[in-house]
Amino acid sequence: MILPIRLYGDPVLRRSARDVKTFDDDLRNLASDMIETMHDANGVGLAAPQVGLPLRLFVALELGPVEETDGEEDESTDERPVLATHVMVNPRITSREGSQIAPDGCLSIPGLWVDDMVRDASVRVTFQDLDGAPHELEAQGHFAHVIQHELDHLDGVLFFDRLPKQARRDFLETHRSELADMQRRAKAMIKERKATPVA
Numbered sequence: 532m533i534l535p536i537r538l539y540g541d542p543v544l545r546r547s548a549r550d551v552k553t554f555d556d557d558l559r560n561l562a563s564d565m566i567e568t569m570h571d572a573n574g575v576g577l578a579a580p581q582v583g584l585p586l587r588l589f590v591a592l593e594l595g596p597v598e599e600t601d602g603e604e605d606e607s608t609d610e611r612p613v614l615a616t617h618v619m620v621n622p623r624i625t626s627r628e629g630s631q632i633a634p635d636g637c638l639s640i641p642g643l644w645v646d647d648m649v650r651d652a653s654v655r656v657t658f659q660d661l662d663g664a665p666h667e668l669e670a671q672g673h674f675a676h677v678i679q680h681e682l683d684h685l686d687g688v689l690f691f692d693r694l695p696k697q698a699r700r701d702f703l704e705t706h707r708s709e710l711a712d713m714q715r716r717a718k719a720m721i722k723e724r725k726a727t728p729v730a
């Protein structure tokens with residue numbers, strides 16, 4: 532089932548999410564809905580707060596290097612093959628190394644992005660799977676970038692918060708009207724949810 536994605540301005544995006552303690556069918560269904568929702572929105576990651584649940588869980592794609600498309604010079608058609616789809620429950624970064632600069636954007640802040648987000652180049656993450664079993668992995672490059680972005684969502688942090696002070700201010704100023712519009716839409720969505728009895 533495709534879930535509505537919460538927009539910038541929805542307070543759930545600013546809340547610190549709580550640990551997942553129950554590993555049951557509800558959790559498995561949520562993860563599967565989140566994967567479907569992420570694909571539907573053409574995203575590479577989605578955190579539970581983005582679908583309104585303040586739980587420490589995200590889904591993320593691990594992509595391979597860009598595949599050259601024959602005779603296509605247009606960058607926007609670059610496709611990265613999906614190597615794996617990950618579900619990380621109660622994730623924690625236990626070590627970080629180096630730095631990388633990459634574009635960053637967010638399904639909860641549609642249409643806005645930055646070209647030069649600085650994040651750690653590689654991270655070691657511990658997490659649980661949907662059965663509660665512990666895992667550890669090391670991620671590099673794009674996947675490491677995605678993990679850091681999604682993990683931030685679990686602490687109520689949005690990508691532009693990670694910009695240096697002046698760049699953050701510039702981002703908020705440049706996109707003031709789009710962000711205000713998102714906040715209005717987020718409020719309207721909240722109102723609508725309150726008015727609609729849960730089936």
Ligand code: ZN
Nearest residue numbers: 636637638639
């Ligand atoms: Zn995001």
